Amino acid sequence: MDAARVIVLPGVGHFSAFVAGLRERKLTGALRDASRAGVPILGICLGLQVMFSRSEEAPGETGMGFFTEEVRALPTNVKSPHIGWNQVRRTRESRLLRGVPEDAYFYFAHSFAAPAETQATVAACDHGLAFAAVIEAGNLRAVQFHPEKSGDVGALVLRNFLNSVEFPGLPQ
Amino acid sequence: MTLARRIIPCLDVDAGRVVKGIEFEGLRDMGDPAELAARYNREGADELVMLDISASHQGRSTFLDTIRRVAEQLNLPLTAGGGIRTMEEGRAVLRAGADKVTVNTAAVERPELISELAQQFGSQAVVLSVDVKRKGNSWEPYVRGGREATGMDAAAWVTEAVQRGAGEILLTSIDRDGTCSGFDCELTARIAATVSVPVIASGGANGFQDFLEVFTRGCADAALAASIFHNATHSIPDLKQFLAEGGVPVRRPMSSSKGTP
Numbered sequence: 265m266d267a268a269r270v271i272v273l274p275g276v277g278h279f280s281a282f283v284a285g286l287r288e289r290k291l292t293g294a295l296r297d298a299s300r301a302g303v304p305i306l307g308i309c310l311g312l313q314v315m316f317s318r319s320e321e322a323p324g325e326t327g328m329g330f331f332t333e334e335v336r337a338l339p340t341n342v343k344s345p346h347i348g349w350n351q352v353r354r355t356r357e358s359r360l361l362r363g364v365p366e367d368a369y370f371y372f373a374h375s376f377a378a379p380a381e382t383q384a385t386v387a388a389c390d391h392g393l394a395f396a397a398v399i400e401a402g403n404l405r406a407v408q409f410h411p412e413k414s415g416d417v418g419a420l421v422l423r424n425f426l427n428s429v430e431f432p433g434l435p436q
Numbered sequence: 437m438t439l440a441r442r443i444i445p446c447l448d449v450d451a452g453r454v455v456k457g458i459e460f461e462g463l464r465d466m467g468d469p470a471e472l473a474a475r476y477n478r479e480g481a482d483e484l485v486m487l488d489i490s491a492s493h494q495g496r497s498t499f500l501d502t503i504r505r506v507a508e509q510l511n512l513p514l515t516a517g518g519g520i521r522t523m524e525e526g527r528a529v530l531r532a533g534a535d536k537v538t539v540n541t542a543a544v545e546r547p548e549l550i551s552e553l554a555q556q557f558g559s560q561a562v563v564l565s566v567d568v569k570r571k572g573n574s575w576e577p578y579v580r581g582g583r584e585a586t587g588m589d590a591a592a593w594v595t596e597a598v599q600r601g602a603g604e605i606l607l608t609s610i611d612r613d614g615t616c617s618g619f620d621c622e623l624t625a626r627i628a629a630t631v632s633v634p635v636i637a638s639g640g641a642n643g644f645q646d647f648l649e650v651f652t653r654g655c656a657d658a659a660l661a662a663s664i665f666h667n668a669t670h671s672i673p674d675l676k677q678f679l680a681e682g683g684v685p686v687r688r689p690m691s692s693s694k695g696t697p
Contacts, residue, residue, distance in 0.1 A: 276535075277558045340632070345560045345603045347634050348657065349440040349482055349687040369440055369687035371513060373535070373560040373603075390437050413513045413535065415477075415689060 270429055271295070271303055273406075275310030279335070279376070280322035282314050292328070299330060299403065304429035307406035309374060312399060315406055321376050330404055331384060335376050342392035345375045350389055350409075352397040358386040359428045360398055360405055360421050368417040370397070370409035377408060403429075438685040441651045442482035442658035443672055444636060445665040447472060447506070449518075450490045452498050456663050463489075466666045469502050474509040476665070479672040480689040484510060485538070485606070485636075485660055488518030489581070496525075500532045507533025515563055515606075523552045530557060538606055540565040541579040544586055544593070547600055554601025559633075564602035566590060568623065569610045575623055582610045590623075591630045598631045605635045606660065612640025619646050621654035628655040636660050644670065644678040651684045 273295075275282055286292045299305055307315050314327045319335035327335075338344045349369035354361065377395035380388035384401035388394045389408065399406040405425060411418035447454045447469050454466040466472075473484055486506060488499040496519070503516050516529050517538030526537040537557070543549050543564060553562045567582045568575040568590045575590035586593075594605050607627050609620040617640050624637040634657035637650045641661035650656045664670045676686040 276561060278555070343632055343634055343657065345633065346439070347560060347604060348442055351437045353437055373513070375559060375603075391439065410513075413511060415480075415511050418511060 266294070268298060268303060270426075271298060271305045273305060273307040273311030273314065274412075275308060275314070276373070277310060278321065279310065279313060279319040279327070280325045282310055283322075283325050283327060286314075295328060299328075302403045304403045304425070305405065306425050307399075307404075308412070309408060309410055312396070312406035312408050313376060313378060315399070315404065316378055319376055331378070331382055331399070331401075333379050333382050335378050337376055338374075338395075339392035344392075345373060346377075346391040347373045349414075350391065352387040352389050352409075354387045355380075356386045358398055359400060360407065360424050361387060362424050364417050364420055364424075369414070370407075370411070370417065370421075371413040371415075372409045374408060439657075440482065440685050440687040441656070441679070442636075443480075443647070443675060443686070444483045444485055444658050444660040445472070445476045445481050445672075446485045446487065446638070446660050446662040448487050448489050448662060449499060449502055450488075451495065452502050454666065455489065456666070466663070470505040470509050472666065473506040476672065477510050477512055480676060480687070481512060481665075481672055482687055483513045483515065483658070486514065486516040486534070487538070488516075490518075500528055503529060503532035503534055517563070517565065521549075523549070523556055526553050526557070530561065536561045536563050536604070538563040538565045540567065543597065544577065544579050544588070547596060550597055550600040550602050554603070559601045559603035562602050563604045563606050563636075564594065564597040565606040565608070566594060566597075567608045567610050567613075570620070570623070575609075575626075578610060582608075582613075591626065594627055594631050598633050602633065604633055605631060607635055607637060609639035613638070615640060616642040618642060619650035619654055619656070619659065621649050624650055624654035624656045628657070634658060644675055647675060648679060648682045648684065651679065652682075 313335045315330040317329040380394035385396040387398035389397035411421040455463040515536040516534035521542040628635045636658040637656035638660040
């Protein structure tokens, strides 16, 4: 982890399994240190959720706490999990979404979500409620959708992440 | 901002080849899975489903190999299954590159399998596949490739499965499958109203109008078809154009979107 120039927190599964996995591998502290040192971190799906302090999915567990809000379950008046392709609404200028058409679709697969009001939210999505779809704050970036499953627009988001971070040794 | 209705080509795979089955009997070679996957990825399919119809012990390692070859071609979600009996078999499918695993017969025999998979991999990774035949005013699930009646009720079964953690229902009408007489919209609407998770309609797709009907009258979240896509008699871009004109929200690949960079 010390040598990492860039960190990707992917993730499917359960909030508590993820944070327990980090703890067992003694990565929680290393991840905090890396974030403090300014290493660019990209969270994907559950990787976005664990950047928050806690989640309704695992009430007793503590997340990384990069953001203080609570991750909540999607409301019961809509289909959950939120599975499929949805669009996002930009609330601020986004580096990850640079060059991505406004009406582009991204692939989502989740039952929990971070509140859209999070200060670092740059794009929100609606499914029963407004939630954070893209987060950017300093060296931290996160997406609730799966860029690796989102076709060409997803590939562009990943390209934008690599282009937005400056570190030696990145193959051009 | 709307959740798009999904178009899902299905690859029925036997011994590393895509095959076509008619009414769950008789097979015809339809091509190489990786080549078809690459084509669907390019053409704007929203997802791919891959089913192992060999269901033999020996066939399993070939199937895992095929998943790897198909997953390499995709930057779309991939669902795979067919004959999955244990959590470890589910894990192997996901490890090979699938994003979701589908279970059918083994889940009927031991419903705990659904709970175990959901706890381990999350509900979004667990798709319950149900093959049903109409029986009066309801539908009965069949297992073992549609050959064996269960005596159960489809609505009751999917309700239990969702309580156990199934994140999606892949609903196949055996009556319509392979007969090309359109999706069973009544069935799809009934199940979609019964459960709170997305329902994928399958069986009977013959033309664009069938898809429009299953998304409107049938309330389906996604629609799956095999041969009409494999044959290239119906292209996915044309289908999506047709659906968009009919008011169904669909995803277009970036290149055809407005404001391309």
